[in-house]
Amino acid sequence: MRNLLVKVFFYAASVYFLLIFFLNIGFQNTEWDWKNTNTYDIFFPKEFLWGTATAAHQVEGGHTNNNWYWWESQKKENGEPRILNNDVSGIAVDHWNRYPEDIQLMKDLGTNSYRFSLSWSKIMPKPLVFDSLSLEHYSDLIDSLLAHDIEPMITLHHFEEPLWFMKMGGFEKEENIPYFLEFSKKVILLYADRVSYWTTFNEPNVFINEGYFSGYFPPGKKDARIAGIVLKNILKAHISTYELAHKLNNAASLKVGLVMSIFLFEPANYLNIIDWLGTYLANDGFNETILRFLKTGNYRYLVLPFGRPIKYTDLNATKSFDFIGVNYYSHLAVKMNLLDPIESLQPVKDEELTEMKRYTVFPDGLYDAIKMTSDLNVPIYITENGIGDSKDIYRGNFINRSLYAVSEAIKDGYDIRGYYYWSLLDNFEWSLGYSQKFGLYEVDLKTQERSLRKGSKQYQNTVLRFSQQN
Numbered sequence: 001m002r003n004l005l006v007k008v009f010f011y012a013a014s015v016y017f018l019l020i021f022f023l024n025i026g027f028q029n030t031e032w033d034w035k036n037t038n039t040y041d042i043f044f045p046k047e048f049l050w051g052t053a054t055a056a057h058q059v060e061g062g063h064t065n066n067n068w069y070w071w072e073s074q075k076k077e078n079g080e081p082r083i084l085n086n087d088v089s090g091i092a093v094d095h096w097n098r099y100p101e102d103i104q105l106m107k108d109l110g111t112n113s114y115r116f117s118l119s120w121s122k123i124m125p126k127p128l129v130f131d132s133l134s135l136e137h138y139s140d141l142i143d144s145l146l147a148h149d150i151e152p153m154i155t156l157h158h159f160e161e162p163l164w165f166m167k168m169g170g171f172e173k174e175e176n177i178p179y180f181l182e183f184s185k186k187v188i189l190l191y192a193d194r195v196s197y198w199t200t201f202n203e204p205n206v207f208i209n210e211g212y213f214s215g216y217f218p219p220g221k222k223d224a225r226i227a228g229i230v231l232k233n234i235l236k237a238h239i240s241t242y243e244l245a246h247k248l249n250n251a252a253s254l255k256v257g258l259v260m261s262i263f264l265f266e267p268a269n270y271l272n273i274i275d276w277l278g279t280y281l282a283n284d285g286f287n288e289t290i291l292r293f294l295k296t297g298n299y300r301y302l303v304l305p306f307g308r309p310i311k312y313t314d315l316n317a318t319k320s321f322d323f324i325g326v327n328y329y330s331h332l333a334v335k336m337n338l339l340d341p342i343e344s345l346q347p348v349k350d351e352e353l354t355e356m357k358r359y360t361v362f363p364d365g366l367y368d369a370i371k372m373t374s375d376l377n378v379p380i381y382i383t384e385n386g387i388g389d390s391k392d393i394y395r396g397n398f399i400n401r402s403l404y405a406v407s408e409a410i411k412d413g414y415d416i417r418g419y420y421y422w423s424l425l426d427n428f429e430w431s432l433g434y435s436q437k438f439g440l441y442e443v444d445l446k447t448q449e450r451s452l453r454k455g456s457k458q459y460q461n462t463v464l465r466f467s468q469q470n
Helices: 001-024 069-070 095-109 134-148 161-167 175-189 206-211 226-245 272-295 317-319 363-374 394-411 455-468
Strands: 047-051 112-117 152-155 197-202 255-267 298-301 309-315 323-334 381-384 416-422 441-443 450-452
Touching: 001 323, 001 455, 047 152, 069 161, 095 134, 095 152, 095 381, 095 450, 095 455, 112 197, 112 416, 134 152, 134 175, 152 272, 152 394, 161 175, 161 226, 161 381, 175 226, 175 255, 197 206, 197 226, 197 323, 197 381, 206 255, 206 272, 226 255, 226 272, 226 298, 226 309, 226 317, 255 272, 255 381, 272 298, 272 317, 272 323, 363 394, 394 455
Parallel strands: 047 112, 047 416, 112 152, 152 197, 197 255, 255 323, 323 381, 381 416
Antiparallel strands: 298 309, 441 450
8 A cells, every 4th residue: 555655656746747847847037148148239110109108187287077087086895995005096197298308208208109198088078078179289280290200009998998988887797898888980081181090909918907807907806707707898898999990981091909008917926836837827818818819709708716607709800910029027826725816926036126016127028928919910019018127226227128129039939019118207106106116207296397318318319210211
């Protein structure tokens, strides 16, 4: 009996370690030896779009009728404010009024494109009621950008929704999708003669994880099944918006895409099969659910920890994007906790932490984020890439190394058409309030004075280098 147990243990251990061996062989993050890498040996094509990015609620100010305005006044179950330091967006960095000054800042950087979002709540303050002054404001912004030879890229939904839409159940209810479509139709009809690049939704994976799974974003729910339903309805809305846009008379030259946040995951312990399982689940839930749907038309959302998957099929998904937007910031380690999947995510050991706690400084991963989305076989735009760095310690190197990763991907044949740094300005960083400083330009919130950070000059120098060559 003892010999039998020894044999069983031996075979089980052998199978276990063989499995771990092959998992490790198949899992390789791209990493460079930065000390011995010439990060100035880079190449970008002539037509490359160099840009910066912002989102309406984070920079414009003056929001009084959306989900975030409401959320900023709410409290957690323990009485603490929902927003760090009890911050409220207020006038933010007053981009609504100061956009002419901010466009000049873009010109000073040398950039030739600007990605921004439209405020749905300002444009449609009541169901199917449009505000002419807000529509005129964005029209003026577009004209001003074009007058300065800056290509606009518009995002229709960047985490912000009208409060009335949220109170109706938002994207929890499929019957609410037509409200978003009417908003989209209105602005595309008005601006498509001047704006070629449109993205429907920004980071739907982040939106549902934070708003319906972890509860950090409005409406603050913690229900994995509802999260899966919301994501399904958002993807349905994306497909319908794409089809609508390409049917409009003035939309012949439109390019419509979806923006995804890509996070790379790896096991906290490479010898722990449970952490490998957690890594698979994290990647599937955050990245692959959407990528698989866009590639195959098959939607499958795993309801963790123990629910039945949500399934849905729409083959139109495979032809619902002219390009894909990739947002990349960092990677995470997974120490599996089935009872609390959010707590499974940890910073990767032995790497410098950014000010966003769990995120480490890992520009290398941008290459793998590009590789992961390349199977969609459409042009790729890096629609966000940046670092929260109030002391400006890492920004310069992060930019330098991120652009090197993009350049290497281009050299390897990946079809990358543009890069947008997040963000042009310091802004209201959602549940983290004003604690995070992502801006190329530092903003004094009391005086609204803008000043270029030292580390940001790395981006400016690279952009000017290639714009002058071209």
